[in-house]
Amino acid sequence: MISREQIAHDLTIVYLNNRYGISVEGDISVHHGDGGGDITTRKFPDASQIKYIKVGTGEKGFLGIEKKVKVEDGYIADGIIDEMIKEYYQVYSRILNRLD
Secondary structure, three states: OOOHHHHHHHHHHHHHHHHHOOEEEEEEEEEOOEEEEEEEEEOOOOOOOEEEEEEEEEEEOHHHOEEEEEEEEEEOOHHHHHHHHHHHHHHHHHHHHHOO
16 A cells, blocks of 8 residues: 555645646637747756856946956756745645645
């Protein structure tokens, strides 16, 4: 028999897959055999894509504006991953409680 914890885990994964899956949006129209429209898809960034921020160098440039340089600041997907982990535990706990 499958444990309650395994059922809760599996249902949580199904929930998160639906919540964080690829988003497809747009519209299509067809008139007398000719069609057109716009479809866009949105998915997560690659987990290895580096996130950059601009920081001041302390030097003054044109018109006295501080010069800035790009520096690495983690990965673009870090915020999404953190949110998914947080939501995983929330959903898992809720499903586990509902199984009682």
